[in-house]
Amino acid sequence: MTGRDPDAQARRLASESLAAGDSTGWFERLYAAAAAGEATVPWSRGEPNRFLVEWTERLDRTPRRRRDGHDQRAIVVGCGFGDDAEHIAGLGFDTTAFDVAPGAVRAARQRFPDSAVHYGTADLLNLPAEWRHAFDLVVESLTVQSLPPPLHRQAIEAVAGLAAPGGTLLVIAAAREEGEQVEGPPWPLTPAEIDAFAADGLNPVQMERLADGPRWRVEFQRP
Template sequence: MRPDPDAHTRELAAKATTDPTGWFEELYAEAADGRATVPWDRGVPAALLAEWARDLDGTGKRAMVVGCGLGRDSEFIASLGFDTVAFDVSATAIATTKARHPDSRVDYVTADLLDLPGDWRHAFDLVVEDMTVQSLPDPPRAQAIANIPPLVGPGGTLLVVAAANLTGAATDGPPWPLVRAEIDAFATDGLRAANVECVPDATDPAINRWRAEFRRPS
């Protein structure tokens, strides 16, 4: 009998504290043959991202999607006209996404948030971080946060969406919801907070999520 995919996913996620990034490749590889499920594989962009970006015109602009998984956000961003690059630490996730979207305009790349290519520095007009950092324990979460702002180019915008920890109490993850100080930590490398809001989740009002916008002066 094959193991229950959801239960096996929880077993893999438990490895995050000892192997913060490596467990993602294991998850996507085992999901590919039905032994695990990818909880965030919903086929549609995150609601808070879609609402924020619905009127954007990305024509002539570059976008980066951090920790793209199976492409739900990156395909949406590309549909707005952005020349989009999206990366994930899992090579299997990237291969699966390319197979799902063979005609995609997105440039899908395998890369590690903790060791990003130097030519991505200050290269993008829009950077989207949707619930990737919250999947990392600390360390290395603080380093992951610090590595994202330098992706934003002059006049560019960083949008961060993450589960919110409003009490500061320790949580068992993943995910590890972000406290306000961790959201504020994205305002580095010259970025300034433009709008930070905490809103109830559309499907579960008991869950709060951050939606934070940061901008780099032109």
């Protein structure tokens, strides 16, 4: 619709929600407005994130099996409309994808009715205990930065805690300098916040700071 500014709409919903002390309620309001044709979700691209696709091109193509013969498990954090999760499932991972907004999960299931992805509603800040250290690949793209900075550390620890022994975590996020003030959302991640993904015993494997954005694309591994 002409004259609609998706970023301004999202910011308005976010500021109302945050003023009421609710850090995540605005996501559902935005997805509901989008389903009613009254808003556009600013981060929806209709295709997987190109920084994720590029990274997955580096993965080897041998079948993704665990020692017990089952497919390797992947999880996509804050999956939105599901494009990244579908991409990961297409690589052979047994893929789980979750979002705090039921409207996002509903839309992802509608968009991909024959999907092999296990879509569900869950809150990164209160994850099911059985997901701890359970996934061979964890994909976090733009979710932590969508939360207010006081919640970043808790969200970062929760993301890192999903990676299984030997598992990989990929983080894609907008970047900012320490102390750089921003009026979010989003609230891009600082170098110290990126380092904090290693707090739960993960080791950094490859740290890229891409000029485009600027943004982080960082890979961690649990020994």
